[in-house]
Amino acid sequence: MREKRINSEEIARLAGVSRSTVSRVINNCKNVKPKTRERVMKIIEEYSYAPDFSAQMLAGRPSNTIGLFFASNRSSNQISAEDLLVNFMIERIIEIASDYDYFVLTKMIHDVSLERNHARIKEMFVQRRIDGGIFIGFPNYYAPVEEMVASNYVVGIMDQNIPGRNETNRIVVNFDDETVEKAVEYANQLGHRDILVVLGDHRRYNGMQKEQAFYRAMERLGLEIRRDWILRGYFNRNIAYSEMDNFLRNNNGHMPTAIICACDDMAFGVMDSLEEHGYKIPDDISIIGVDDSFMSQYTNPPLTTFKVDFEAMLRNLTENVIACIQEPFDSPCRITFGSELIVRESCKKIER
Numbered sequence: 001m002r003e004k005r006i007n008s009e010e011i012a013r014l015a016g017v018s019r020s021t022v023s024r025v026i027n028n029c030k031n032v033k034p035k036t037r038e039r040v041m042k043i044i045e046e047y048s049y050a051p052d053f054s055a056q057m058l059a060g061r062p063s064n065t066i067g068l069f070f071a072s073n074r075s076s077n078q079i080s081a082e083d084l085l086v087n088f089m090i091e092r093i094i095e096i097a098s099d100y101d102y103f104v105l106t107k108m109i110h111d112v113s114l115e116r117n118h119a120r121i122k123e124m125f126v127q128r129r130i131d132g133g134i135f136i137g138f139p140n141y142y143a144p145v146e147e148m149v150a151s152n153y154v155v156g157i158m159d160q161n162i163p164g165r166n167e168t169n170r171i172v173v174n175f176d177d178e179t180v181e182k183a184v185e186y187a188n189q190l191g192h193r194d195i196l197v198v199l200g201d202h203r204r205y206n207g208m209q210k211e212q213a214f215y216r217a218m219e220r221l222g223l224e225i226r227r228d229w230i231l232r233g234y235f236n237r238n239i240a241y242s243e244m245d246n247f248l249r250n251n252n253g254h255m256p257t258a259i260i261c262a263c264d265d266m267a268f269g270v271m272d273s274l275e276e277h278g279y280k281i282p283d284d285i286s287i288i289g290v291d292d293s294f295m296s297q298y299t300n301p302p303l304t305t306f307k308v309d310f311e312a313m314l315r316n317l318t319e320n321v322i323a324c325i326q327e328p329f330d331s332p333c334r335i336t337f338g339s340e341l342i343v344r345e346s347c348k349k350i351e352r
Contacts, residue, residue, distance in 0.1 A: 006047050015040045026127060041119065045126050065103040066321060067130035068093055069121060071112050071137035084294050085265075089136060089314060096318040105130055109138075118144045125153050131325045132156065134317060139203040156321035158313065159206045168329040171320045173313045177209040179306050179339045183260045183288045184217035186341060191350040192258035192286060196229040196247075198240050198270055200262040207235070210262045210290070229256060233266040241269030248277045257285060257350060264289035264296050264305055271299060271346075282348035292342050301345035308339050 008026075012019045017036060024032050025040040032040075043049070070086055094104045105124070109117050121144045124130050132154030135145055140160055149155050149170050156171040180197075187195055197214050200207035218225045231247060233240030240261065261267035267289035271281060279285055281301055289296060292307035320333050 006049060008049075011040065011043055011047070011049055014043050037119075041123070041126075045122070048126070062131045062325065063103075063128060064101060065105055065130045066093075066097055066318070066325075067121075067124050067133035068104050068106045069109060069133060069135045069138070070106070071109045071135075071139075085291070085310070088294075089310065092311060092314045093134065093318050096315055097322065100319075100322050102131075102322055112138060112142060122147065125151070132321050134158070134321055137204070139201075140205040140208070154321055154324045156317045158317055159204055161205045166332040168332055169324060171317060171324060171333045172335070173317045174334070174336045175206055175209065175308060176336050176338045177213055179290055179308075180210040180213040180260060180262060181217040182339070182341065183290065183306060184214060184221065184223070187258040187260065187286065187288060187347070188221050188223065190258070190286065190347060193223055194254070194256045194258070195223060196226075196231070196256035196259045198231045198233045198243065198259065198261040198266050200233065200235040200266070202232070204235075207262070214260070233261070233269065235263050235266060237265045237269040239269070240266035241273050244270045244273035245276070248273060255285065258288065258347070259285060260288045262290055264291040264293040264303060267303055267305070268295065268299060271303075281346055286347040288347060290339070296342075297344065299346070304344045304347045305342050306339040307342050309337055313337050 006014075008019050008022045012022045015022070015036075017040060021032065021036065022040055025037050025044075068090065070090075072086065090104075090106055097104050107120070107124070109121075111117060121133075125133065125148050133148065134156040135142070136158045138145065138157075138160075141162060145155060145157065145160075149165075149167050152169055154169045154171070156173075158173050159175065160172050161174065184195065195218070199211050199214070202208055202211065215225060217223075228247075228251075231240070231243040233243055259267075259270055261270055267287055271287060274281060274285060274287075281287055287303060289303050289305035290308070292305045296303040296305050316335055316337075323329075324333070
């Protein structure tokens with residue numbers, strides 16, 4: 001990034017527009033033509049222009065603000081475990097940041113592919129509204145994240161693994177890759193050999209991890225992997241419900257005795273579908289989830305799942321982002337968190 005400092009008048013001259021147009025672009029007003037906005041933003045980025053939001057920012061001082069970006073896959077107005085988990089994450093990150101006298105500016109991204117969302121993320125960094133950013137729920141490779149890392153901004157990411165990317169301003173926390181493998185092992189210990197899986201989003205690293213772990217465990221234990229028993233719920237309750245409903249309506253063969261879901265939210269959708277089709281849990285089918293979300297203990301029956309320590313993950317991610325903002329790291333920061341089996345009533349041992 002170039003460090004030359006210019007003011008809004010010079011930005012306007014270089015872009016061939018008025019200062020008021022520059023102001024409208026900076027404030028994300030809608031009455032600016034796309035090509036004009038693009039031209040102005042290109043110059044702002046080229047010169048790392050810092051708008052006069054405050055005397056501190058103009059003086060080049062930190063804003064003491066972190067950007068928190070969530071990619072949401074919510075597909076309806078129904079409240080789900082995803083909403084509760086997102087709310088928990090936002091609350092905890094705000095509390096942790098507050099302990100260090102940092103503010104948190106939150107942005108929900110409902111469509112990660114939209115260019116205007118890419119532009120808004122970049123604007124928050126380039127305009128120095130934030131000192132660094134935390135990204136949760138995004139694809140393993142997401143262009144705005146990579147651009148901000150390449151531009152030397154501090155970026156914290158939950159759930160990412162891109163080989164060869166070891167920048168010291170990229171802070172990463174991940175789930176371990178053994179959770180679904182342990183879920184298959186537990187089901188098998190209970191006597192289950194006919195296992196169906198509901199996988200997450202293959203664009204996310206965590207989704208890829210869990211899929212590979214399922215195949216690895218099934219092959220190691222000598223269990224049959226049936227392609228029609230591999231459903232994809234994209235970490236979404238409603239999608240998982242639809243996938244399970246479609247499976248039950250069209251299944252002409254024998255049924256699985258156990259179902260493993262890559263997150264609790266999908267497990268809830270699967271349980272809803274099974275109940276509607278007259279199956280009893282765990283008498284007919286056992287269910288295992290991942291996350292141990294707040295609602296898991298209140299389902300009927302309570303869900304057997306793997307507890308992930310989101311509290312520790314969020315604290316580690318937030319504290320390291322702040323630390324890296326305050327004093328750039330000399331080495332990469334990558335930390336992996338494990339999981340713990342929580343046995344409840346949604347699984348049953350079967351005799352062979």
